[in-house]
Amino acid sequence: MALWADKYQPKALDKFVLHKGIADNLKKLVATGDCPHTLFYGPPGAGKRTLVMALLREIYGPGAEKIRVETRPWTIELPTRKLELELTTVSSNYHVELSPGDVGGSNDRYVVQEIIKDLAKNRPLDVATGNKGFKVLVLNEVDRLSREAQQSLRRTMEKYSAGCRLVMTCANISKVMDPVRSRCLCVRVAAPSSEVVQEQLYAVARKEALQVCRVQQCPLREDQAVAPADWEAYIAEIAGDIMAEQSAKKLYQVRGKLYELLANCIPPELLLRTLLLELLKKLDDEIKARPRATPDPRADITELAARYEHRLQEGQKPIFHIEAFVAQFMSRYKNWQLTAFG
Amino acid sequence: MTVAQPWVEKYRPRNVDEVAHQEEVVSTLKRSLETANLPHLLFYGPPGTGKTSTALAIARQLYGPELMKTRVMELNASDERGINVVRKKVKSFAAAAVGAPAAGYPCPPYKLLILDEADSMTQDAQNALRRTMEQYSKVTRFCFICNYVSRIIEPLASRCAKFRFRPLHQGVMRDRIEFICARESVSLDPEAFQLLASISGGDLRKAVTTLQSAVRLSGGSVDRQSILDVSGEIPQAAITRLLAACRSGVFDNVQQQVTDLIAEGYPAQQVLLQLQAEVLAAPDAPDAPDAVPARPRALVCEALAQCDKALQDGADEFLQLLHVGAQVQRALAAA
Structure with a gap:
């Protein structure tokens, strides 16, 4: 049995319900035969990759769906040393997909300068039908590329545009530099509103004759609890800890929990953001419970989170910054309680 | 081909x-x-x-x-x-x-x-x-x-x-854009041109690229909407809502608006740019409705500038925008 997320994923551009406007525009683009470099941006889960796959299918026909996954080692000759790295690519006869950000560090520059250039340089083989005279390189998460890597991408985009088109996706377009953006057709992919999500869920449920949630219980109750992801629950627990007691001892306990989350590969930015949202929610409850005119502490707390997340990007070890945020929050929160409630 | x-x-x-x-x-x-x-x-x-x-x-x-x-x-x-x-x-x-x-x-x-x-x-x-x-x-x-x-x-x-080299003013840009339109047999609304000129801010390359993207998507005749679609510009209503939320003095409203903006996938730096334009366009006479007097105006500008720097360094868009929203709210409340 296929996962429903896969089963109901639209495969062709005319099957799109959510991003119908975008899909229609993409169809027009392909029809004119002039496909520019494209950059899809939008929050995670909005459907960027689904659009990319459908676009490929539109250009090359079903052949683009026969994919193979390869992990192959690359050796790059640098003037001073030899760099060896492994990169996973997903490719069909017509396209190659890779996430250059995975390489990490400052090495991603060489991925762009050598590997991507290499892939872009080789003209596509003449594969009978469906050949458009160019191939497509799909680059995922270009926002994770360093500035140097993006600078190098610029030149590659112009030089090899005759035989290769880049299709890129990213979540945070602020991190993609202007010169790269201005060379692409930028397509914004918005997240669906909750009504649309609901509609789709109903549609799926109808088709599946409502076997929904037989895991837990059936039929669903009005107040059916949806279990949050365990890491989210864990962060909520941390938020509760911090609100309950503000002391060095507590900070030490929280540190252990933070370490555990980081060790389980929860990205530190996400951790900090979720933690802030949980704290804001709890503060909100507290303010509502005691409706006296008090200064709203939430702006201050947001400022703290924004400041420490910014530093986290520049620094080396995330734990310092997250812990600093927690400590600062404890101090502010205690002060606020003293002034607000005496 | x-x-x-x-x-x-x-x-x-x-x-x-x-x-x-x-x-x-x-x-x-x-x-x-x-x-x-x-x-x-x-x-x-x-x-x-x-x-x-x-x-x-x-x-x-x-x-x-x-x-x-x-x-x-x-x-x-x-x-x-x-x-x-x-x-x-x-x-x-x-x-x-x-x-x-x-x-x-x-x-x-x-x-x-x-x-x-x-x-x-x-x-x-x-x-x-x-x-x-x-x-x-x-x-x-x-x-x-x-x-x-x-x-x-x-x-x-x-x-x-x-x-x-000075930024191009509208007249010059119009000549060039009209020249290109004539060569490519594209018809461009006067309204769409106005928008194109204001988006590009004197940058002819940006204007031409935007125009070409719009033509690719919507064919021979380009109107205001198709320019808006490709430019990455945020609809004015969304920015107005954000500013209204800041004026309301309620933190929840700001948080809601920021969450919406991020979910729509708008680039954060574009939000800053348009928010700045909106604040600068507000009247500064203290008795006018929706006025933004000089001091809060300066505070807002500083908050925007700092946020832009943080975004440039790769900080999280949601946190930064929420921070800016809170700052703007505070500045306006102090007025």
């Missing part, structure tokens, strides 16, 4: 005369071109005002398309330009003797080295150029192109004739 050329390349000016709007620069350069006696050049100004185009046009007029290949070298930021490159590649190009001139062009006895985006070169690399420039000035002229003249070290700047 012919590969469609981007219009920016297709309609790049071919000679100095064609360069739009930069009258002073053009007239000075034309005189130098007549005598074929060129100083070292330094072009600076905002993006899309014709700096690179002018440099390439000079090269073409001096040497003609054939000789250009050997006499002109162009290096931009996408080429490796560390100090090693300056020491080897640049120096060997600068030192080489010039070949025979081509017929029909002035072909002065020197080569042209164009360093595009020179402000992204390191200080060391720039320093390494100083001596090279003087040593080989008989056979090589340098042309530096940059956005920020302050990033070019003083010793280099003082060796060059400086030319400032």
Whole structure:
């Protein structure tokens, strides 16, 4: 049995319900035969990759769906040393997909300068039908590329545009530099509103004759609890800890929990953001419970989170910054309680 | 299959005369071109005002398309330009003797080295150029192109004739855009042009790229909406809602608006830009409705600037926008 997320994923551009406007525009683009470099941006889960796959299918026909996954080692000759790295690519006869950000560090520059250039340089083989005279390189998460890597991408985009088109996706377009953006057709992919999500869920449920949630219980109750992801629950627990007691001892306990989350590969930015949202929610409850005119502490707390997340990007070890945020929050929160409630 | 050329390349000016709007620069350069006696050049100004185009046009007029290949070298930021490159590649190009001139062009006895985006070169690399420039000035002229003249070290700047390129005003832009539209048989609404001009802010390249994207998506006739779709501009209503939420003084409203903006996938820096425009456009007389007096205005601008820097460093969009929202709210509440 296929996962429903896969089963109901639209495969062709005319099957799109959510991003119908975008899909229609993409169809027009392909029809004119002039496909520019494209950059899809939008929050995670909005459907960027689904659009990319459908676009490929539109250009090359079903052949683009026969994919193979390869992990192959690359050796790059640098003037001073030899760099060896492994990169996973997903490719069909017509396209190659890779996430250059995975390489990490400052090495991603060489991925762009050598590997991507290499892939872009080789003209596509003449594969009978469906050949458009160019191939497509799909680059995922270009926002994770360093500035140097993006600078190098610029030149590659112009030089090899005759035989290769880049299709890129990213979540945070602020991190993609202007010169790269201005060379692409930028397509914004918005997240669906909750009504649309609901509609789709109903549609799926109808088709599946409502076997929904037989895991837990059936039929669903009005107040059916949806279990949050365990890491989210864990962060909520941390938020509760911090609100309950503000002391060095507590900070030490929280540190252990933070370490555990980081060790389980929860990205530190996400951790900090979720933690802030949980704290804001709890503060909100507290303010509502005691409706006296008090200064709203939430702006201050947001400022703290924004400041420490910014530093986290520049620094080396995330734990310092997250812990600093927690400590600062404890101090502010205690002060606020003293002034607000005496 | 012919590969469609981007219009920016297709309609790049071919000679100095064609360069739009930069009258002073053009007239000075034309005189130098007549005598074929060129100083070292330094072009600076905002993006899309014709700096690179002018440099390439000079090269073409001096040497003609054939000789250009050997006499002109162009290096931009996408080429490796560390100090090693300056020491080897640049120096060997600068030192080489010039070949025979081509017929029909002035072909002065020197080569042209164009360093595009020179402000992204390191200080060391720039320093390494100083001596090279003087040593080989008989056979090589340098042309530096940059956005920020302050990033070019003083010793280099003082060796060059400086030319400032101004942002294009609407009239000039209209001429050029209409010219392209006529050539490509595209019909453009006057309203759409207005929008195009205001989005591009004097950057002709941006205007042309936006226009071409719009044409690709919506075919021969371009209206306001299709420009809006491709420009990445945020609908005014969303920004107005955000500002209204800030005015309301309730933190929840701000959080809601920011969450919505992020879910829609709008670029955060664009939000800042349009929020700034909105705040600056508000009346500053204290008794006017929705007024933003001078002090909060300054505070808002500072918050926006700091946020832009943080975003540039790669900070999280949601946290930064929420922070800005809270700051704006506080500034307005203090008024």
